[in-house]
Amino acid sequence: MAIEWIDAVTALRVGIVYALLALAYFLFARTTDTINFAVGGYAMAAAMLYATLTGGGTSPLVAFVVAVGLGAVLGGMTETFVIRPIASKGRDEFVVVLAITALLFVIQQLAGFVFGRRAIIGEPLTAGRVELAGYEVSFQNLLTIAVGFVAAVVVGLWIGRGRSGRMMRAIGDNEQAGLTLGIPVRRVRLIAASVGGLLAGLAGALTAPQAGNSFHSGVSLSIVGFIALVIGGMGSAYAPLIGGVLLSFLELGTSLIFGSTSRDYFLLAAVLLVFIARPEGLFSLKVRTT
Amino acid sequence: MTITVTPARTDRMEVPPRSRGRRDTTLLPAVFFLVAFVALYFGWALAESYHLDIAMTFTMFSLLALGMYTPLFLGGQIDLAYNAYLAAGAYAVAIIANRTDIPLVLAIPIGAAVAATMALVLGLVTSHLTGFHLALVTLLAGTAAYRWISSTGAGLTGGASGIGGIPRLDLLGIEFGREQLVAAGLIAVWLVAFALSRFRRSLPGLAVRLNRASTPAAEVSGIPTTSIRLVSLAMGAAIGSLGGVFVALMNQFILADSYAPEIVFLALFLPLLGGISTPWGAVIGAGLLCFLNEASAFIEGPGPLVFGGASLAILILLPGGLIGVVALGWSAARSRMRKEDKL
Numbered sequence: 001m002a003i004e005w006i007d008a009v010t011a012l013r014v015g016i017v018y019a020l021l022a023l024a025y026f027l028f029a030r031t032t033d034t035i036n037f038a039v040g041g042y043a044m045a046a047a048m049l050y051a052t053l054t055g056g057g058t059s060p061l062v063a064f065v066v067a068v069g070l071g072a073v074l075g076g077m078t079e080t081f082v083i084r085p086i087a088s089k090g091r092d093e094f095v096v097v098l099a100i101t102a103l104l105f106v107i108q109q110l111a112g113f114v115f116g117r118r119a120i121i122g123e124p125l126t127a128g129r130v131e132l133a134g135y136e137v138s139f140q141n142l143l144t145i146a147v148g149f150v151a152a153v154v155v156g157l158w159i160g161r162g163r164s165g166r167m168m169r170a171i172g173d174n175e176q177a178g179l180t181l182g183i184p185v186r187r188v189r190l191i192a193a194s195v196g197g198l199l200a201g202l203a204g205a206l207t208a209p210q211a212g213n214s215f216h217s218g219v220s221l222s223i224v225g226f227i228a229l230v231i232g233g234m235g236s237a238y239a240p241l242i243g244g245v246l247l248s249f250l251e252l253g254t255s256l257i258f259g260s261t262s263r264d265y266f267l268l269a270a271v272l273l274v275f276i277a278r279p280e281g282l283f284s285l286k287v288r289t290t
Numbered sequence: 291m292t293i294t295v296t297p298a299r300t301d302r303m304e305v306p307p308r309s310r311g312r313r314d315t316t317l318l319p320a321v322f323f324l325v326a327f328v329a330l331y332f333g334w335a336l337a338e339s340y341h342l343d344i345a346m347t348f349t350m351f352s353l354l355a356l357g358m359y360t361p362l363f364l365g366g367q368i369d370l371a372y373n374a375y376l377a378a379g380a381y382a383v384a385i386i387a388n389r390t391d392i393p394l395v396l397a398i399p400i401g402a403a404v405a406a407t408m409a410l411v412l413g414l415v416t417s418h419l420t421g422f423h424l425a426l427v428t429l430l431a432g433t434a435a436y437r438w439i440s441s442t443g444a445g446l447t448g449g450a451s452g453i454g455g456i457p458r459l460d461l462l463g464i465e466f467g468r469e470q471l472v473a474a475g476l477i478a479v480w481l482v483a484f485a486l487s488r489f490r491r492s493l494p495g496l497a498v499r500l501n502r503a504s505t506p507a508a509e510v511s512g513i514p515t516t517s518i519r520l521v522s523l524a525m526g527a528a529i530g531s532l533g534g535v536f537v538a539l540m541n542q543f544i545l546a547d548s549y550a551p552e553i554v555f556l557a558l559f560l561p562l563l564g565g566i567s568t569p570w571g572a573v574i575g576a577g578l579l580c581f582l583n584e585a586s587a588f589i590e591g592p593g594p595l596v597f598g599g600a601s602l603a604i605l606i607l608l609p610g611g612l613i614g615v616v617a618l619g620w621s622a623a624r625s626r627m628r629k630e631d632k633l
Binding site for chain 2 (some may be wrong): 023035081082085086094095097098099101103104105106109110112113208219223226227230254261264265267268271272275276281
């Protein structure tokens with residue numbers, strides 16, 4: 001079955017959103033050593049807020065900024081009120097996992113209360129379409145790809161070269177050493193968590209005009225983001241970007257060959273395959289310890 | 291020089307201090323819950339027909355939560371495919387009753403075996419995974435299983451519309467109607483919780499808990515950590531499947547939507563709310579869910595939010611759950627009483 005290039009544009013757009021979610025995971029994992037399964041919840045909350053605001057007549061740009069801000073606030077609050085208090089008590093890993101799962105659940109249910117339990121679609125940031133090689137492509141799609149890509153690259157540069165980005169990596173490698181060197185660990189962790197939340201919020205706000213968003217979608221967003229991270233690995237700040245786009249293209253290929261109902265089986269197979277063949281993902285992290 | 295020999299305090303030596311901690315504390319809660327279940331059944335469940343349905347919901351959630359408790363709180367393994375195990379029990383009943391000539395009672399071991407096999411296969415392919423990675427794989431497996439029973443495997447499972455017309459279980463000449471099923475369900479919950487509380491304190495139970503606390507320490511102690519992990523996953527899955535068996539026998543029909551992955555999240559919080567230091571915590575959590583559900587359209591309305599929020603608060607602030615709160619209050623009251631005695 002031939003893949004039309006328009007399908008590739010759609011896959012790229014979806015892949016960029018997966019990548020933003022995976023990058024949010026990456027930031028939490030790199031600094032707080034936690035897989036923050038609630039990032040899909042931030043994205044869902046941001047999408048619901050964006051759709052509700054634009055549905056109420058607020059300008060899409062204002063709604064976009066507010067929604068992305070909500071993601072950042074949720075990320076920062078997770079670090080301050082959930083991850084840090086539990087980690088400071090030195091509890092088992094599964095307690096953190098349970099707490100974050102509970103947090104995702106709470107965010108979903110709160111969103112259901114605040115924004116309603118029906119699926120809603122937001123207004124696009126920019127209306128209009130452009131004709132490319134015989135197909136009409138909406139500006140919103142191109143904007144999603146461009147904004148998502150630029151955000152991923154900027155965050156990659158920040159992690160690689162920025163002052164607080166480098167501090168963040170140092171803390172992730174060895175928090176005690178970071179403290180000894182005088183790195184403001186708490187502040188850097190909070191910054192990383194807020195940026196992680198912001199990226200998830202960005203993913204949500206960008207997808208809000210594309211498809212119906214409901215309070216249930218947090219879990220599925222969390223799952224795809226995590227899978228993108230698993231595929232990409234933790235070796236580089238650009239690994240989530242590659243993981244997200246690759247996952248989306250594989251998803252497209254599978255649905256074209258086996259039909260859309262095969263998605264759930266494909267996701268399970270993809271994850272098992274990665275865990276069996278290359279558990280560290282495509283790009284693995286090497287920390288020099290001596 | 292005179293040497294005075296102090297006679298040995300044999301009365302103290304006979305009871306080394308360590309043995310105080312090993313006092314058997316499993317019997318008291320078991321007796322308490324046995325009395326509570328008997329009172330619940332005869333005093334409340336039999337009074338009205340819909341009370342039987344609530345008691346069955348309690349049974350299902352209790353078995354589901356006890357199943358999750360086994361690998362999670364004994365071994366630290368997060369298995370989120372419990373909707374699939376529950377479905378294994380329920381579909382074993384429905385398929386055996388409607389599509390085969392096998393005696394219906396065999397659905398119980400067959401459902402448990404299917405669930406345990408699924409957990410074993412998942413456990414084997416994820417042998418090096420823990421924490422979130424295991425949670426992800428099992429959640430995806432649960433989702434895939436739901437997809438299979440609701441659409442791909444519709445030829446066998448009846449798809450979204452499920453399977454109806456399940457006959458009553460007839461065992462040794464006794465027909466298991468609604469009343470008998472609820473009684474059997476409560477007995478099963480009691481037995482499983484009691485057995486788990488005994489298991490927790492037994493040597494294999496200690497091995498499972500040591501494996502959770504520190505796998506390297508368990509390995510140098512000669513504990514077969516891989517087998518222990520697989521056994522706890524399979525055991526939990528088999529317990530979870532029992533919940534499905536009872537619900538299918540009670541309702542006499544099954545719907546695919548009852549086995550969507552969402553149910554796992556609700557069940558995950560039940561042992562947390564009750565208290566994770568004992569399997570009875572899962573039973574208390576399930577009871578609380580059913581009680582609150584009675585107060586309003588709870589599960590559809592604010593229920594999940596209240597449960598999720600309370601679980602989160604408990605995880606951060608009160609690691610012992612409700613039993614932990616009671617225990618804390620009890621020890622505080624006792625120390626206050628002792629202080630007053632001294633004064």
